Every structure is written in structure tokens, then in C-alpha cells.
Amino acid sequence: MQLTRTEDGFELWLGERLLARHSAEAPFATAGRGTARIEMHRGNFDVADDLHERVPLSTVELDGACIHFRETSWSPRALTLEIQDNALVVSQSAEGLNRFWFRLHAEPDEQVWGCGEQMSYLNLRHRRFPLWTSEPGVGRDKTTDITRQADLEGRAGGDYYTTNYPQPTFLSSRRIAVHLETTAYSVFDFTDPDTHLIETWAVPQRLEFFAAPDFIALVSQLSTRFGRPPRLPDWIMAGAVIGLKDGEASFDRLQCIRDAGVAVTALWCEDWAGVRQTSFGLRLFWDWRWSATRHPDLPSRIEALANDGIRFMGYANPYLCTDGSLFPQAEALGFLARNAEGATYHVDFGEFEAGIVDFTKPEAAAWFAHSVLRRGMLEFGMSGWMADFGEYLPIDAILANGCATMLHNAWPTIWAEVNAAAIADRPDAVFFMRAGYTGIQPHNRLLWAGDQCVDFSRHDGIGTVICGALSSGLLGNPYHHSDIGGYTSLFGLVRTPELFMRWTEMAAFTPVMRTHEGNRPRDNLQLDQNPLVLAHFARFSQLHRTMLPLFQRLADEAVVTGLPMQRPLFLHFPDDLGVRNEQTAFLLGADVLVAPVIEPGAVTRVIRLPAGCDWIHLWSGAIHPGGSIATVDAAVGYPPVFIRPNSVDAKLLAEAVFENCDPEGVPLSESCL
Numbered sequence: 001m002q003l004t005r006t007e008d009g010f011e012l013w014l015g016e017r018l019l020a021r022h023s024a025e026a027p028f029a030t031a032g033r034g035t036a037r038i039e040m041h042r043g044n045f046d047v048a049d050d051l052h053e054r055v056p057l058s059t060v061e062l063d064g065a066c067i068h069f070r071e072t073s074w075s076p077r078a079l080t081l082e083i084q085d086n087a088l089v090v091s092q093s094a095e096g097l098n099r100f101w102f103r104l105h106a107e108p109d110e111q112v113w114g115c116g117e118q119m120s121y122l123n124l125r126h127r128r129f130p131l132w133t134s135e136p137g138v139g140r141d142k143t144t145d146i147t148r149q150a151d152l153e154g155r156a157g158g159d160y161y162t163t164n165y166p167q168p169t170f171l172s173s174r175r176i177a178v179h180l181e182t183t184a185y186s187v188f189d190f191t192d193p194d195t196h197l198i199e200t201w202a203v204p205q206r207l208e209f210f211a212a213p214d215f216i217a218l219v220s221q222l223s224t225r226f227g228r229p230p231r232l233p234d235w236i237m238a239g240a241v242i243g244l245k246d247g248e249a250s251f252d253r254l255q256c257i258r259d260a261g262v263a264v265t266a267l268w269c270e271d272w273a274g275v276r277q278t279s280f281g282l283r284l285f286w287d288w289r290w291s292a293t294r295h296p297d298l299p300s301r302i303e304a305l306a307n308d309g310i311r312f313m314g315y316a317n318p319y320l321c322t323d324g325s326l327f328p329q330a331e332a333l334g335f336l337a338r339n340a341e342g343a344t345y346h347v348d349f350g351e352f353e354a355g356i357v358d359f360t361k362p363e364a365a366a367w368f369a370h371s372v373l374r375r376g377m378l379e380f381g382m383s384g385w386m387a388d389f390g391e392y393l394p395i396d397a398i399l400a401n402g403c404a405t406m407l408h409n410a411w412p413t414i415w416a417e418v419n420a421a422a423i424a425d426r427p428d429a430v431f432f433m434r435a436g437y438t439g440i441q442p443h444n445r446l447l448w449a450g451d452q453c454v455d456f457s458r459h460d461g462i463g464t465v466i467c468g469a470l471s472s473g474l475l476g477n478p479y480h481h482s483d484i485g486g487y488t489s490l491f492g493l494v495r496t497p498e499l500f501m502r503w504t505e506m507a508a509f510t511p512v513m514r515t516h517e518g519n520r521p522r523d524n525l526q527l528d529q530n531p532l533v534l535a536h537f538a539r540f541s542q543l544h545r546t547m548l549p550l551f552q553r554l555a556d557e558a559v560v561t562g563l564p565m566q567r568p569l570f571l572h573f574p575d576d577l578g579v580r581n582e583q584t585a586f587l588l589g590a591d592v593l594v595a596p597v598i599e600p601g602a603v604t605r606v607i608r609l610p611a612g613c614d615w616i617h618l619w620s621g622a623i624h625p626g627g628s629i630a631t632v633d634a635a636v637g638y639p640p641v642f643i644r645p646n647s648v649d650a651k652l653l654a655e656a657v658f659e660n661c662d663p664e665g666v667p668l669s670e671s672c673l
Helices: 145-154 215-226 249-259 298-307 326-332 362-378 411-422 464-473 497-507 531-546 548-561 648-660
Strands: 002-006 009-014 017-023 029-041 044-056 059-063 066-070 079-084 087-093 099-105 112-114 128-131 169-172 176-181 186-189 195-200 206-211 240-243 264-268 275-277 282-284 311-316 319-321 346-348 353-356 384-387 430-433 446-448 513-515 586-588 592-594 604-608 615-617 629-633 641-643
Touching (some): 009 059, 029 079, 112 464, 169 215, 176 195, 206 215, 215 548, 249 264, 298 311, 311 362, 319 326, 326 353, 326 362, 362 411, 384 411, 411 430, 464 586, 497 513, 497 531, 531 548, 531 648, 548 648, 615 629, 641 648
Parallel strands (some): 240 264, 240 513, 264 311, 384 430, 430 446
Antiparallel strands (some): 002 009, 009 017, 029 099, 059 066, 087 206, 099 195, 112 169, 128 186, 169 176, 176 206, 319 353, 346 353, 592 641, 604 629, 615 641
């Protein structure tokens, strides 16, 4: 990174790329003081700021690699940034300053991506993104009835930017990336055509810059910077993970599902520790011990499944319900967060309360990792679990080491570290998380997209899963999946067979294919309740299993390069500007293009195929030229999938489709082979 003096200030360059420009009229940095007002309601946050002072830092002194900003009221210096390698490191700031804004150079036609797992928009340009881990909300669109109802009932409607996994990092079409190292509440504002404005509510540690000749190298750089997760085990990619929470009845239901021809790799029972009924729906009992009432024969059931080649998975989160057996144990050991009065902090989760295990206390983190997760779950016979939540840390909680406001964004990463410690010597074990932040990458084995509505809605339905996989994958999270059929069923919204089948088709082309019964299982269609849905699922689970060599190769590639398994089209076709904003399709590796049907009632799909090669339609064998707009049949059972000719994947997928097509299926052209 180079610092260049100008007549009225300076410019920052990274190679031939301009990063920022400073002048007295348009200063690079602004500083101020403010008081945050942050209120949490069951993981949903209202965030506001009482800004007391905001002053552009127009006066600058350059001293070698240091940039000193000052104003009269903050003499002699308000802020000092020091160039270290390709970063601006904060080496000094005036006492009391807790608001900072940095203006980065932007070009009018520039696209930007990233900012964690963004569910509504892949290209972030022209929008503003607050970065604060939270519940995404129900509906996430203030113009819809379901969002308005969720807001009225519990301030839980969300918006286009609310996400379990924010991260202050973005990539640009200029082949650069920017990362702000902080855990404070931040806002990345891309609305100005000439400026990317970064705002943060604390003194940041540094502002890092990356550049590469192409997108693939840039994504690999970021993966190296944040750390790479262990390779995803083969077994979880070798068929369907069936989610059932029906107590002992789950095992008979699983057998019926297997008898229908479903390729099952694991049974996932969230309810292994028990359940409670609430107005939201069937909730789990948050005491991470085997419930002999709910599952009287669970040890022998797990053993029988293992003998049949099927794994068992469970569920945990970082809270302990106050009416469970682990809560008093943790409280007696001093392992729970406190409130301002010094008593144990109780979090309201809606008709029950729970304590927060204080992971800033090393002995508490070790106790949870080894006594609760390892001995209570892994050694009990599980091969993994959903590591839920992570985004609920209240900012007024008193922790042993650190301010809860500054640790709120970091909490998902800390939670991931606890889970990783529990399975450190078990490369075959998997936990999967929905919450995240900077640094989660080397610890978390697998992301899932959170709690989508059981519908096709634009901002909270099936299509958001694709956007979430692509945005998070660019930042070093190579493995992603979702709840097949969605999760959230409220205000009369229930699954349809069409939705379940379309979600199945999409999930078959992701590394992990997992079902979920949802928050209201009895109100919603389940996999084993409709013969047509079950037969359709069986076919695609077998296809998924046949694709294991492809998943294995991409998992190996992720370890070496950091590239995600699901990729935005521009990653391999950087010169085709027509695919830069495509967020409803993805590349599986470099050679397979998947364009799921994400609109109700659709029987055709229109997709712009990337320029640079021909594309073979998987089901018909028809050849479409790259750079063209293809309209293909997309009846249920035949999701649009295209393959590059003569690729390794072309033969694998063509043979897999041939093996798993029903007798009335669409014939395959030999061009696929």
C-alpha cells in the first residue's frame, strides 16, 4: 500500500488501485462521540444512536508511514493511522472518541459483495448494511403483511439487512477487498456512487485491504486471512440427513422413509433432550442431557442405527433453561453471566427463561465443551449437532472478561470455538451453525441458512438460501446448507408440497441435504405424509448420494484454496458483466450451473448462461451457447441444471441422472457423456 501526497491532502493506493483520497473539503476520516441505544427483544434488536458530536478530520499531517488527523477541539491529534503492510492500523485516538467514519473511493459502476451472510441482496451496491448479529426476522420486508404482523407481535419482522451472520468485509468488482477489524456495531454504506462509507461505533483496530488479479485469487486470500475450516466429512455428504422430532416414533418413521427408497446418511433428532409446547410452537427443552422420557431407548437406538450405517445427530445451544438440571450446576460453579445487580442473568425466550454460559471465563467454556458437549453428546454416540443461536448475547449482561456490547458480534465466533474444542480430535464429527462473525471460519464445520419462512417469498423464502450461500462463501465459508421446506410457520403460513419438492431439488445440489420439521410440525406437511413428496425426495436423495465424488473433490479443493462449493457465476466468468448480479443461480464447483425454481407455479425457468463456453442442459442434453438467454422446461422433478461439456462432472452427473431417473423420465442425449 502506498501513501501519496497531493496538493491538498493525500491518496492511498494498493498497486494501481485507488483506495481513498483525502482533502480538507472531502476528508477521509470523521470522528465523533455518541451514546448507543440498543434494545433486545428475543434476539431482535432496535438500534439507535444519540450522536453528541461529529467532526470531519480535515487537518492532516503525514509523517512517514503515519497519518495524523487533528482538529482544534481535539488537539494535538484526534486520530493516527499507521500503514503496516496492507492495512491502516489505529495507533492513537483522542480520549472519548467512539464514532468513526472512513470514506473509501468508489466507482459508479462498481459492484460489491460480502458483509457476511446476506440473504436479500448479493450485490450490495446502492444499499446500506448495518452489521449486528441478530435474528433475521420473519418476512424481512416491511411492505408485507407477515412482516408487519411479526413486528406488531414481537418486533420480529426484520429487514433486508438483518442477519444471523454479519461481517465487516466486502469484495469489489475492482478485484479488491476491504475488512474492518472490530467487533463494534458498524454500518457499511454503499449508497453513494463515488464513496463507500464505513461507520463504526468504537475505535477500530485496523482497516485491511486486499487485491488480486482475479476473483478466485481474492477469495482465496480472504480464506487464508480468516482461516479455513476442517474438511467436511464424507458421510454427511453421502445422502440425506433426516430431521425428526417425534420422540420414539421418529425411528419407525425413519424406517418408512428408508423403505420408500430414501438414501439416509443420518437421523437428526433435535428433541433428544426433550420438548416444551409454547405459543410459538413446539420448542426444545434447553437442558443438554438425554431425555429418557422423550426417548426411552435412545442409546440402543443409536447403536442400531450405527450398525446399519446411519449416524445420529442432536441439538445444543449456549443457554441453559432455568427449570433444567444443568442450570443450577452451572450457577453453583459461577459459570453464568450476571445482571447489573450481581444476580444470574435470565433471558426471556418466550414462556421460559434461560441463563447464559459465560464463555469469557475459560473454565466455563471448558466445562461446556467437555462435560456438556463432548461427554454428554459426542461420547453418548452422536456424530454431531446443530449448534444453534449465538446472536442473542444481551448488551447489559455482565461477563467475566469483556464488555457485552463489544462481545455481542464476537459471540458466535466464541460459541464456535467452544463447539470446535468439543470435537477437536474427531474429524468425522460435524456441528452446524447459523450465527457468525469475523473469525468463525476456522472453527465452524458447516453453515446453515437459518430460519426461512415456509414459502417462496422474496426476502425470507427459498431463494434467500442461495444468496446466503454465495455471500458467505466469498468470505471463507465453503460449506453451506438449509432446512429443506423452510422452518418458520406463523400467521397461517404453512408448507405446500410444491415448496417442499422445489427445496428438495435445490438441496440435492448442495453439499448437505437435510430436512427440518419446522417450528410447528403438526401444522405443516412433513416428508413422510405425502407419497408423491416422499418419492420425489427419495429420487433426489439417491442423486445426491451418487454425486458424492463431486462433493468430495470440491471439499478437498476448499481445504487447499478456500473456494466455496457453491459459487457465484462471476467467480469463474469475471468478464461476463451480465452475470455479476445473478443471485438466483449458482455454480457447484466450476462446471455445474444450478438454477433452482424459486417461484410458485413455475414450469419454465429463464437463465442467462455465462459467456465463454457452451452449456449442456442436464435432463435433455440440449446444448445452449454461453452468453445466451435460455428458457428451459422446469417441471417439478427437473430443476434447471447445466454442465460444461467434456468436464469430469458432466459424465458423473449424466450417469447419476440416468441411474436415478424414473422410467418416464426425460431421455438423456449422449452429448452429456
